[in-house]
Amino acid sequence: MKGRLLNIERMCVHDGPGIRTSIYLKGCPLRCRWCHNPESISSEPEIGFSRSKCVGCGKCAEVCPTGAHIFRDDAHLFNRELCTACGKCVEACLPGALEYYGREMSAEEAGGAVLEDKTFYATSGGGCTISGGEPLWQAPFCAEVFQLLRQEGIHCALDTSGAVPWESFETVLPYTDMFLYDVKHTDDLVHREHTGSSNREVLDNLKRLSECGVPIEIRIPTIPGFNADEKSMAAMGEWLSGLPHIVGVRLLPYHLARSKYETVGRPDTMPDVPPPDAAAMAGAAAILQSYGLGAVA
Numbered sequence: 701m702k703g704r705l706l707n708i709e710r711m712c713v714h715d716g717p718g719i720r721t722s723i724y725l726k727g728c729p730l731r732c733r734w735c736h737n738p739e740s741i742s743s744e745p746e747i748g749f750s751r752s753k754c755v756g757c758g759k760c761a762e763v764c765p766t767g768a769h770i771f772r773d774d775a776h777l778f779n780r781e782l783c784t785a786c787g788k789c790v791e792a793c794l795p796g797a798l799e800y801y802g803r804e805m806s807a808e809e810a811g812g813a814v815l816e817d818k819t820f821y822a823t824s825g826g827g828c829t830i831s832g833g834e835p836l837w838q839a840p841f842c843a844e845v846f847q848l849l850r851q852e853g854i855h856c857a858l859d860t861s862g863a864v865p866w867e868s869f870e871t872v873l874p875y876t877d878m879f880l881y882d883v884k885h886t887d888d889l890v891h892r893e894h895t896g897s898s899n900r901e902v903l904d905n906l907k908r909l910s911e912c913g914v915p916i917e918i919r920i921p922t923i924p925g926f927n928a929d930e931k932s933m934a935a936m937g938e939w940l941s942g943l944p945h946i947v948g949v950r951l952l953p954y955h956l957a958r959s960k961y962e963t964v965g966r967p968d969t970m971p972d973v974p975p976p977d978a979a980a981m982a983g984a985a986a987i988l989q990s991y992g993l994g995a996v997a
């Protein structure tokens with residue numbers, strides 16, 4: 701079976717226990733305003749264009765079969781509507797101004813890439829994490845990769861937004877050692893306004909998953925103007941404290957990713973807010989700790 705990947709990163713230390721290889725899959729049902737990986741949102745392959753790296757050599761226009769690269773008045777215009785994501789211009793672009801997002805890879809190839817660093821997992825208590833985007837949009841692929849890795853004794857973690865039908869969890873549950881689960885807000889209206897979707901499925905799935913006995917680390921993207929305030933953190937703390945098998949809560953500070961939106965030609969709707977400082981993150985963690993949660997910022 702093939703999956704559609706954004707990339708594979710080695711030596712990750714923030715995607716679960718120990719040293720891990722993280723496989724990032726493409727496609728996500730949510731439209732979080734603060735998303736710092738806008739290239740992971742679409743489930744279709746696409747081309748990233750970094751204008752600052754372009755030297756204007758015109759090689760891309762020479763090889764493009766659809767005329768998507770246009771040079772006019774010394775300006776390089778990229779007409780995405782004409783692009784069929786054949787990838788020819790990416791290969792021709794020597795300065796690396798063009799990047800291909802969404803290459804397909806078989807479960808065997810992805811699993812093989814993870815196994816290359818097997819010795820690091822053994823010494824650090826690490827393993828493999830599949831993330832996204834939303835990896836459970838490709839749940840059968842995740843299950844197949846994990847099945848292969850589990851046969852080799854590799855710890856398998858899945859990092860999810862939870863915004864998928866419960867059946868997707870059932871597909872991966874038999875092969876998953878741990879879930880990293882994003883919780884963003886307990887208020888449905890606020891969640892809808894900032895992510896484009898209701899939180900009902902996210903919270904219902906988390907409740908159900910917590911009753912399955914598999915360890916879950918909660919991840920809270922901490923966003924000023926959305927959920928970084930005391931009331932929002934307290935509501936999440938209260939809700940989470942009633943769930944079993946939550947092994948930790950990790951607060952992830954918002955950081956800017958404006959240029960990435962331009963690279964993939966997506967509108968950036970995040971208001972101009974400064975990232976939370978260390979004191980704000982510690983304060984948010986303290987609120988969650990007051991509900992008995994092992995929260996770290």
Ligand code: SF4
Nearest residue numbers: 754755757758760793
């Ligand atoms: S091939 Fe790359 S560097 Fe050359 S014009 Fe195209 S995008 Fe720019």
Ligand code: SF4
Nearest residue numbers: 764783784786787789
């Ligand atoms: S990926 Fe193919 S169709 Fe798209 S711009 Fe590059 S060469 Fe043209």
